[in-house]
Amino acid sequence: xxxHFAELAFASAADAKRFRVHKMRQIAEDTILATRRLRLRAxxxxxxxxxxxxxxxxxxxxxxxxxxxxxxxxLVDIAHRNLREWNAGNSFTFTSELIENxxxxxxxxxxxxxxxxxxxxxxxxxxxxxxxxxAAEAAHAVIHFGFSELSALKIVTAHAIxxxxxxxxxxxxxxxxxxxNPCGYEKHGQPVAEYEYxxxxxAL
Numbered sequence: 500x501x502x503h504f505a506e507l508a509f510a511s512a513a514d515a516k517r518f519r520v521h522k523m524r525q526i527a528e529d530t531i532l533a534t535r536r537l538r539l540r541a542x543x544x545x546x547x548x549x550x551x552x553x554x555x556x557x558x559x560x561x562x563x564x565x566x567x568x569x570x571x572x573x574l575v576d577i578a579h580r581n582l583r584e585w586n587a588g589n590s591f592t593f594t595s596e597l598i599e600n601x602x603x604x605x606x607x608x609x610x611x612x613x614x615x616x617x618x619x620x621x622x623x624x625x626x627x628x629x630x631x632x633x634a635a636e637a638a639h640a641v642i643h644f645g646f647s648e649l650s651a652l653k654i655v656t657a658h659a660i661x662x663x664x665x666x667x668x669x670x671x672x673x674x675x676x677x678x679x680n681p682c683g684y685e686k687h688g689q690p691v692a693e694y695e696y697x698x699x700x701x702a703l
Contacts, residue, residue, distance in 0.1 A: 526591060526648060528582065532640040537633065539593040539640055542581050542606060546594050547574045549603045553625040562662040563623070564684050595637040604628040607641045609649070616652040618645050634668045642672065646700045657683055657693040666694065674698045
């Protein structure tokens with residue numbers, strides 16, 4: 500599952516100033532988040548095979564804003580872009596690895612929304628590892644990272660209304676349902692309806 504992330508827009512000069520100050524927050528590329536079974540690290544070029552393999556599964560990308568890549572070179576470009584965004588402080592894409600054998604099983608990303616105190620989170624797990632609880636375990640770590648390291652006051656997420664698998668994970672994480680957005684994001688020229696959720700730092 501991957502939410503539709505809004506373009507940056509500011510209601511006032513004061514909002515823009517707060518964003519510039521917040522943007523200076525540096526998170527080292529070697530940052531590691533650890534859970535009981537997983538190690539989360541910055542996504543990099545070593546993950547091309549992970550993304551390529553997952554996107555070969557029929558229907559894997561149906562609930563995501565992005566389509567299956569046509570070739571691995573596209574994923575190399577995306578990996579470089581992810582690291583640029585990481586170092587700019589705009590978004591942080593983590594790859595989840597099993598601690599026991601260092602096998603990569605999925606991704607979690609957290610990205611700044613329009614307000615400097617609101618971030619959006621999205622996640623996916625390779626189909627080989629569905630049903631193991633890795634999505635919730637990894638996303639939980641990144642949500643705490645957002646509140647503790649990024650000074651987020653609120654984290655939002657969404658899923659296509661038919662995507663019950665993502666819905667179960669989101670509810671397990673403690674998100675509050677906000678409502679249905681009939682034009683959550685656009686795919687293949689058509690709007691995709693989403694259910695939207697949020698969680699505030701005070702809820703943890």
